[in-house]
Amino acid sequence: MKTLNNFKKLNNPPAYKFEEVSCYLCGESENEFLLKGEEDLTGKEGEFQYVTCNSCGLAYQYPRIHVDQIKDFYDSEYIAHRKKKDWGILTPLYERAMSKHDRDKDKLISDFVNLNSDSKVLDVGCAVGTFLLHLKDKYNCKISGVDFKEDLSFPRFNEIDFHCGLFYDQKDLKANSFDLITMWHFLEHCYNPEKSLKKAHELVSEDGRVIIEVPRLDSKSYKIFKNKWPGVQAPQHTVLFDKKRFIKMSEQAGFEVEHYLPYGAFPAYFYLFAGSYFKLFGKGLNLDKIIFPYFLGQALLFPFLLFEKKLNLAMQTIVLRKK
Numbered sequence: 299m300k301t302l303n304n305f306k307k308l309n310n311p312p313a314y315k316f317e318e319v320s321c322y323l324c325g326e327s328e329n330e331f332l333l334k335g336e337e338d339l340t341g342k343e344g345e346f347q348y349v350t351c352n353s354c355g356l357a358y359q360y361p362r363i364h365v366d367q368i369k370d371f372y373d374s375e376y377i378a379h380r381k382k383k384d385w386g387i388l389t390p391l392y393e394r395a396m397s398k399h400d401r402d403k404d405k406l407i408s409d410f411v412n413l414n415s416d417s418k419v420l421d422v423g424c425a426v427g428t429f430l431l432h433l434k435d436k437y438n439c440k441i442s443g444v445d446f447k448e449d450l451s452f453p454r455f456n457e458i459d460f461h462c463g464l465f466y467d468q469k470d471l472k473a474n475s476f477d478l479i480t481m482w483h484f485l486e487h488c489y490n491p492e493k494s495l496k497k498a499h500e501l502v503s504e505d506g507r508v509i510i511e512v513p514r515l516d517s518k519s520y521k522i523f524k525n526k527w528p529g530v531q532a533p534q535h536t537v538l539f540d541k542k543r544f545i546k547m548s549e550q551a552g553f554e555v556e557h558y559l560p561y562g563a564f565p566a567y568f569y570l571f572a573g574s575y576f577k578l579f580g581k582g583l584n585l586d587k588i589i590f591p592y593f594l595g596q597a598l599l600f601p602f603l604l605f606e607k608k609l610n611l612a613m614q615t616i617v618l619r620k621k
């Protein structure tokens with residue numbers, strides 16, 4: 299009841315519906331207030347509570363926004379942060395940054411898997427599928443993707459074996475068939491991360507790997523920005539993983555942790571920039587206005603960012619195989 303009292307103090311439009319949820323890791327329902335998050339990225343209305351489980355320490359959104367309403371938060375404004383757009387003279391720089399992200403994902407996975415024309419790759423939360431198409435072009439591998447929204451208009455989207463809907467509900471994907479399953483910033487959005495991990499366990503082949511990147515709660519950028527940390531991303535993020543609970547949940551789903559990395563393919567710089575912006579100017583990141591300072595800051599911080607992999611700035615990645 300203590301947390302429900304906290305919840306009443308939150309300021310939300312009457313139309314928002316919330317639901318009870320127990321801890322995703324241990325099932326316990328007792329918890330303590332951690333922080334109040336907002337939709338800082340697009341600036342939408344609402345205050346969302348995150349708690350820490352009294353039993354296992356997992357941080358999660360509680361109560362969480364109803365699953366029927368979460369879709370409204372993945373609208374064109376939110377998706378715009380991931381899509382190609384006309385930025386005038388900065389367009390080439392932006393496009394390079396976007397394709398660099400796919401190249402960085404490729405670089406990260408290639409330390410752990412050798413893809414070739416026989417390989418089958420599944421990207422969970424694949425969005426418009428640019429990462430999969432990058433892999434297809436480079437390795438000629440077979441590519442499948444899952445997301446709850448599809449964008450058939452996107453160039454070459456038809457080349458992806460695409461499955462629309464919730465990952466753990468998919469019936470057409472063959473068990474033990476994928477050499478690589480990737481989840482780039484998917485699991486922290488999931489309404490049932492344990493079920494998603496078990497689904498990945500079912501689908502990956504005996505020698506295959508599952509590679510998952512999520513924001514890291516016990517990172518330096520969280521310590522700096524707290525409730526303005528871009529990794530909160532309320533209400534889309536249902537779980538905020540630290541290293542210990544990220545590993546524990548993966549193991550609970552039947553995986554062996556082969557490698558743990560205190561970084562990801564997603565640039566930690568984005569969290570440093572966006573966190574500073576939210577602290578200084580409040581919510582609502584207008585991409586048109588920030589794109590120049592964004593690239594300028596990145597250039598200035600370049601020497602520091604060279605050590606990103608050693609600094610535990612914002613991200614974490616785990617490489618899993620079947621036990």
Ligand SMILES: [Zn+2]
Nearest residue numbers: 321324351354
């Ligand atoms: Zn728990």
